[in-house]
Amino acid sequence: MNEPHPDLPIQPAWKTQDLVDFLSQDKSPTICFYGGEPLLEIKIIQEIMDQIDAEHYSLQTNGLLLNKLPTEYLTRFSTILVSIDGNEETTDVNRGKGTYKKLLTNIKDIRSRGFTGDLVARMAISETSEIYKDVVYLIENTELTFDHVHWQLDVEWDHGIETRWDNFPEWMLKYNEGISHLTDYWRANLDRGKIKGMVPFLVIYRHILNDTSTDLPCEAGLRSFAIRTDGKITFCPLPPEYEFSVVGDIKKNNPKELENAIGVGKTCLECEVYSLCGGRCLFAEKTKLWGEKGFDLVCGTVKHLIEELQFIKPRVDTLIQKGIVKREDFDYPEYNNTTEIIP
Numbered sequence: 001m002n003e004p005h006p007d008l009p010i011q012p013a014w015k016t017q018d019l020v021d022f023l024s025q026d027k028s029p030t031i032c033f034y035g036g037e038p039l040l041e042i043k044i045i046q047e048i049m050d051q052i053d054a055e056h057y058s059l060q061t062n063g064l065l066l067n068k069l070p071t072e073y074l075t076r077f078s079t080i081l082v083s084i085d086g087n088e089e090t091t092d093v094n095r096g097k098g099t100y101k102k103l104l105t106n107i108k109d110i111r112s113r114g115f116t117g118d119l120v121a122r123m124a125i126s127e128t129s130e131i132y133k134d135v136v137y138l139i140e141n142t143e144l145t146f147d148h149v150h151w152q153l154d155v156e157w158d159h160g161i162e163t164r165w166d167n168f169p170e171w172m173l174k175y176n177e178g179i180s181h182l183t184d185y186w187r188a189n190l191d192r193g194k195i196k197g198m199v200p201f202l203v204i205y206r207h208i209l210n211d212t213s214t215d216l217p218c219e220a221g222l223r224s225f226a227i228r229t230d231g232k233i234t235f236c237p238l239p240p241e242y243e244f245s246v247v248g249d250i251k252k253n254n255p256k257e258l259e260n261a262i263g264v265g266k267t268c269l270e271c272e273v274y275s276l277c278g279g280r281c282l283f284a285e286k287t288k289l290w291g292e293k294g295f296d297l298v299c300g301t302v303k304h305l306i307e308e309l310q311f312i313k314p315r316v317d318t319l320i321q322k323g324i325v326k327r328e329d330f331d332y333p334e335y336n337n338t339t340e341i342i343p
Contacts, residue, residue, distance in 0.1 A: 008241060014231040016047050018250055022227075023052055025254040032058040032338045034226065034237045039065035049073055056335050060122065064099070066106040071113045079337040081120040081150070082107065086134030093128050107144055118337060120199070123151035125343070126164075127171055131178035136185060139196055148197035148332070150339045153298065156284040161294045169297065176304045183308040190319055195329045202332040203341045204276055205309050209316070209330060213275035217341035220282045221247065221262035224336055225255075235262045239283045267295065273306050280342050302342055 023029045031054045033045055039061050049057065056078040063082040066074075085091045088100035107119070121138040125131060131151070138149045153175075154164075161168050182198065189196050207214050216222055221235035225247065228240045233248035247261040264279035265286065271277070279285060280302060288295050319325045333339060 009229045011041070012044065012229045012231075014227075014229075014250055016044075016051055018231070019048060019227070020051050022250045022254070023054075025256065028055040029255075030054060030056040030058070030336055032060060034060045034338070037062055037065070039069060042068060042070075046070070046073055049076060056337070058338050060338060062095070062099075063103045063106055067109050069110075074110055075114045075116075077115065077117050078335070079118040079120060079333075080110070080115065081122040081338065082146075083122050083124070084138065084144075085123050085125075085129060087137050090128060090130075090134055094124065094126065104143060111145055118147050118333075119145060120337070120339060121146040121149045122339075123149065124154050125151050125175070126154040127166065131175055132181040132185070133178075135182060135198065139198070146197070148199050148202075148339075150199035150341075151343050152281075152340060153301065153343050155298050156281070156287070156290050156294065159289050161290045161297075172297065172301060175301060179301070179305050180308055183312060187312045187315060190316060190325055193319075193324045195325065197332075199332070199339050200305065200341060200343055201309060202330055203339075204306060205316075206330040206332070207276050208306075208309055208313055209320075209327060214278040216264055216279045216282060217277075218282075218339070219336055222260055224338075225258055225261075233258065236282055238281070239287075242283075242287075244286070245283070267292075271299070273303055276306050277302055277342055281340065305343070 023031075029052070031048070031052065038045060038059060042065075057076055058079040058081065059077055060081045061083070063084070066080075066082075082103060083095070084100070084103055085094050091100040091103070092098065121144070123129075123134065123138070135149055135151065138144060138146055155168070158164060165171070182201075186196055186198060186201055195202075203217055218224065218236075226234045226237035226240065227250055228234060231250045232246045233250060233253065234240055234245040235247050236245060239245045248258050262282070264282060268274055268277070268279040268285055280299065284295065284298075290298070316325070320327055
């Protein structure tokens with residue numbers, strides 16, 4: 001595996017016109033501003049939005065500078081994903097004292113200024129997390145007004161499972177138990193005709209219901225790509241510093257040439273749940289920083305989630321037949337809004 005690139009510029013070395021030229025070859029581009037923290041460069045965001053009429057704009061942000069984003073640009077976003085991990089205690093432990101209150105203030109602010117798009121809570125799940133408690137809190141909190149909640153496990157970003165985790169296997173058992181409780185919670189709400197916006201549940205369940213297979217749900221390396229600050233194009237925004245992730249160049253390639261540039265490897269393709277999962281994080285699959293055993297251990301959480309959702313299918317089929325919920329209620333997302341889908 002290549003070593004990290006040490007010299008990527010902090011700000012884009014390419015000009016906005018380079019991006020305009022590149023995306024002019026895409027009939028319906030979707031643009032997501034991603035970091036680091038993209039709102040540290042609001043002027044660049046404005047410049048791009050002024051010059052490119054994207055079909056959808058998305059923003060992944062820590063939320064602390066949302067109040068600085070001018071309303072005329074704010075209301076053009078289809079999706080805003082805010083990093084938050086649960087209630088005030090959980091969020092502040094992970095992200096710093098006072099973070100939760102600032103996020104609450106800023107979320108109320110963007111709603112009051114007319115943001116009506118999809119507001120997604122983007123959770124990082126670690127040893128400080130209790131998946132059932134934290135997800136339900138974010139879904140049910142009427143002040144935060146999240147439409148959907150998505151979570152990623154904070155795993156396989158470092159060399160060795162013990163680097164930051166005291167006892168991941170033991171924690172995983174508690175996590176799986178929490179997923180089982182979340183499935184009960186989700187099904188109980190379906191019984192009342194309420195579709196709770198839990199992103200991994202919705203997307204996986206769409207394929208379970210329709211008996212269809214999926215490829216990598218986040219579309220990284222297939223139809224979704226990231227542009228580095230040096231103009232190189234990578235299959236995903238997560239590992240920009242790794243040269244192995246480079247699949248093109250903004251000045252040398254066009255979007256069509258990049259389609260299906262890279263796919264999941266043998267580990268995922270031969271897995272019994274691949275048709276419903278589509279593959280976990282491509283960076284994790286390509287690097288396997290925790291080794292094969294560590295990778296398989298994390299995959300166990302995905303298999304458990306899928307098993308729990310498959311178990312309730314007869315009940316959901318009945319609810320659909322009775323008209324209590326509709327099959328199309330599970331059609332999420334309608335466009336690539338940068339949710340990774342598989343935790």
